[in-house]
Amino acid sequence: xxxxxxxETLDAMALGKRLQAARQAAGFxxxxxxxxxxxxxxxxxxxxxxxxRSPSVFTVQTIAEALGLSLDELIGKPSAxxxxxxxxxxRSKSGISFVYFDINGCLLRFFHRAFSKLAxxxxxxxxxxxxxxxxxxxxxxxxxxxxxxxxxxxAERLHMPSLDWMSYxxxxxxxxxxxxxxxxxxxxxxxxxxxxxxxxxxxxxxxxRGLLPDVNYDSIVDSSVVHAIKPESxxxxxxxxxxxxxxxxxxxxxxxxxxxxxxxxxxxxxxxFDDYRPDESAKRIRQTLEPAA
Numbered sequence: 149x150x151x152x153x154x155x156e157t158l159d160a161m162a163l164g165k166r167l168q169a170a171r172q173a174a175g176f177x178x179x180x181x182x183x184x185x186x187x188x189x190x191x192x193x194x195x196x197x198x199x200x201r202s203p204s205v206f207t208v209q210t211i212a213e214a215l216g217l218s219l220d221e222l223i224g225k226p227s228a229x230x231x232x233x234x235x236x237x238x239r240s241k242s243g244i245s246f247v248y249f250d251i252n253g254c255l256l257r258f259f260h261r262a263f264s265k266l267a268x269x270x271x272x273x274x275x276x277x278x279x280x281x282x283x284x285x286x287x288x289x290x291x292x293x294x295x296x297x298x299x300x301x302x303a304e305r306l307h308m309p310s311l312d313w314m315s316y317x318x319x320x321x322x323x324x325x326x327x328x329x330x331x332x333x334x335x336x337x338x339x340x341x342x343x344x345x346x347x348x349x350x351x352x353x354x355x356x357r358g359l360l361p362d363v364n365y366d367s368i369v370d371s372s373v374v375h376a377i378k379p380e381s382x383x384x385x386x387x388x389x390x391x392x393x394x395x396x397x398x399x400x401x402x403x404x405x406x407x408x409x410x411x412x413x414x415x416x417x418x419x420x421f422d423d424y425r426p427d428e429s430a431k432r433i434r435q436t437l438e439p440a441a
Contacts, residue, residue, distance in 0.1 A: 161198035163223060167211060168196045170222055172373050174215050175295060175349020185214035216352075238337040238439045244399045244417055246339035246366070246391045247437070250378075251346060253403030254421040255327050255360060262313075262320035270306040280305035281313075289345045291372040298347070314350065323359055326426035330433060331361045338437065341367030343387050343400065348372040367391050378402070379410030388414075401433060 171181050178196070182189050187210065194200045195207075205219075212222040239245050252258050263281065267274045280302055288298040295314065303311045334340050342351065342365060351370055354360045367390040369383060376383040388395055395415030402408050408418040419436060421429045 160195075160201050160203070163203070163208070164196045164198040166222060167208075169373050170215050170217060171196075172291065172348055173368075173370055174352050176215070177294065177296075181211070181214060185210050187211070238437070239397075240338075240399075240437045241440050242417060242436070243396055243440075244338070244437060245397045246341070246393045247334050247399045247401065248341045248343035248367075248369070248387055248391070249327070249331055250400075250402040250404070250407070250421070251342060251344040251351075251354075251360070252321075253423050254324075254401055255331065256321040256323055256354075257423055258321070260320075262316040265320070266306070266311070266316055270308050270311075272306050277306060286345075286377060288347050289371045290377050291348065291375045295348050314347070314353070317347075317350070318353065318357065318359070321354075321359060324423065324426045326430040327421070328361045330430040332363055333434070334437060335361075335363040335365075337439070339366040339391055339393070341365055341369065341387070341391060343369045343378070343383070343402075345371045345377045378404070378407040381410065381414060384411055384414050384416065399436070 171178070174181075176184070178189060178192055181187075182192050185192075187207070191200070191207070192211070195203050195211075208222065209219050212219045215222065249255055263274060263277050267277045270277065283305075284293070284298055284301055287293045288295060293301075299311055299313055302313060303309065331340060340363065342360075344351070350372075351360070351368060355362070367387065369387045369390060371377045371383060374383060374386050376386065378384075384395075388398060391398060396417070398411075399417040399419065400408060400411045401419050401421050402411075403421045403423060405420065408420060412418045417436075419429075419433055421433075423429075
């Protein structure tokens with residue numbers, strides 16, 4: 149067992165899984181994180197496998213700093229800074245206590261402008277660009293291939309020497325003020341989380357750039373970390389477990405009807421978000437979350 153900064157023991161396997169998830173969420177390969185943290189590859193690999201029963205707290209602290217996390221955040225120990233003091237836990241008239249938001253099409257306007265720019269830069273027709281992208285999108289969002297490999301195969305399909313899809317994407321997305329305010333409001337009274345099909349490291353970079361609302365998320369379900377994508381049932385099961393709620397207490401806000409119907413079949417409440425009318429969508433969601441008398 150490892151010791152945390154407060155003298156408590158940490159389960160080696162649990163620590164390894166948390167470290168691996170945090171590394172993948174931040175978009176690091178094991179080699180990349182080793183270089184940033186100044187660790188040997190074998191040490192990091194063994195910690196992630198749970199093969200080192202008592203990793204030094206100083207080693208774990210170094211890894212946390214390289215990931216931009218506190219030690220408590222990495223080991224899963226609540227800290228005073230991350231807690232939401234006095235947060236009320238409402239239950240809506242229909243029994244909802246936790247709300248998951250999709251990102252693209254709900255919190256951010258989708259990235260179609262990125263396709264247009266990439267078509268201009270590559271000299272390829274727009275349909276060729278989009279076909280090449282969607283051919284590999286599920287694989288990278290499921291974490292089956294890394295972002296570097298995705299960039300490589302996409303560049304090959306578009307006959308480009310190289311490309312960085314993340315830069316095209318992040319320059320193209322736009323936050324929606326209506327949904328930003330909605331999420332902040334919901335977070336004051338309900339459990340809130342992100343449930344999204346997304347590429348490795350995207351969420352962390354969007355939070356860093358202020359593209360996503362700065363709230364205390366109770367759960368973030370990143371498809372590239374959990375290796376499942378909507379509308380697969382497994383990702384909803386993981387989301388329910390992380391929320392600590394039964395399906396009939398959960399609400400999914402998403403712009404994809406296929407994703408909504410998959411959640412509904414598992415007993416979730418669902419609402420479609422129309423990014424062409426975000427004000428109407430936000431109003432409808434607020435009405436749904438009216439508290440029980």
